[in-house]
Amino acid sequence: MATGETFPLDPPRPRALPVPPPIGETAMARRLLVAAAVLFLALILALPLAGVFTEGLRKGWGAWLAAFADPDARAAIRLTLLVAAISVPANLVFGVAAAWAITRFSFPGRNLLVTLIDLPFSVSPVVSGLVFVLLFGANGLVGPFLKAQGIQVIFAVPGLVLATIFVTFPFVARELIPIMQAQGAADEEAALTLGASGWTIFTRVTLPNIKWGLLYGVLLCNARAMGEFGAVSVVSGHIRGLTNTVPLQVEILYNEYDFVGAFAIASALAVLALVTLVLKTFLEWRYGDELARSARH
């Protein structure tokens, strides 16, 4: 690094060495390739990002802030925070349990289990919502039974939580499994021979070893949980102030031609995405060795 102080977005990647002239491309070819790649990314990434903020601030900061004063918008923000606050810890606990079972023990069907955990990633968001409607909807398998008990799942918060848990299901597990696999069980086995209890082994040996990978998985899980659109859109029922999460609120405002409002709320989600990217890049830069790089997707 040329400078002593590094900015999180500027991680040194020592493996990516510049290729010196004798066997690299000519300076001209290099410049053309860089220009083509940067132009493509500017068109496809930077322009949309700039667009969110420009449209959101079209009528100034006053209008931008006013979008957040709307009670429906506030209810949507509260609901999104609530849904994330339930689904992220749920998948965190699951991810740790799955990684512990899969990497610390050998049992028949282990590879199948790993494949099944990844399954939700290959299911369309809309289908992820659909399966819960088929299960808990008014004409679903258990919906009528639950309704008789006074429990409403679809078009209510439980449905939103279930759909969100489904789409974010693999994030923590698929981050932890390769890490714990690579680390092996030697540390924990040593602790066991020294007489540590299971809980002590987990909190004093395993957790410190995996904490950055865990945080990385939770970060990605949270970003998806708060930004999910397709799956929650199917189970939400779009009841204003009650079952609209932030992304659904963006859709409603947009469809009502309240573009400033829609883009104002959308820009808040874009800020969340940027914060996620910065933290993610920082974790990769600072604790890259302790993350499952191969599992980056």
Place this chain on the structure above:
Amino acid sequence: MTDLTMSPAPARPARSLVTGVLPGFGLAFGWTLVWLSFIVLLPLAALAWKASGLGIDGFVALLASPRVRAALELSFGAALIAALINAVFGVLVAWVLTRYRFPGRSLVDAAVDLPFALPTAVAGITLAALFARNGWLGGLLAPLGIEVAYSRAGVVVALVFVGLPFVVRTVQPLLADFDREVEEAAATLGASRAATVFRVLLPPLVPAALTGFTLAFARGVGEYGSIVFIAGNMPGVTEIAPLLVVIKLEEFDYVGATGIAVVMLAVSFALLFAINALQHWTEKRW
């Protein structure tokens, strides 16, 4: 997926199916199984159960419906085109990011993951605004007679955005691990730079690029949020399969929605299987 080789010490009796000396297997495995069954397997089983109500004849009739056919063709076709575009530009971006140093390289590298982090609805409304006739890009394209918003091209644009990171991130690590010696050897043996690039450097990237392509394609087939705002959603023209699932569901045609969902699901599972086979083949070959 992941190659799971086991840590040592099967200290339990040989007849036990589970090996491993650490405590907590029952709790961890039990919770994994319960959670997996409740959240993933049971709901997917409900899908299969509902689809079975359709029967073979109903299934064929559903797929023969012009609207359903058009929606599936659009979803698969647009995903294919977008994945091809991403395969080309993804390899280019990965190449530039790993091999060259230029100002802002790290920023660009981090930005590649933006489509993963940005909620799809946000991407959708922004792309729609950009390509609308009064938008930044739509305004430039309109005089040329090119309509992107509310056309099939809009679907492809949205899918290029969504699928971009897949190819870049699968090719990048491979490119970074290349031995310089190989291209040095090619150069000393008299190969031109072009020959070195196309006959030595790029061929080993093909399986990774193909994996990234497949991932982007699979994602594109099921994508919903980023498309519905820009596509215009005209039945038979710009209506994608996931949207038709939503519409059927809103019309309480659960069986019809399930039928389309099953087709999409079958294709994504086939693709998942193809990716696994591809990775297996890659590990053997390279």
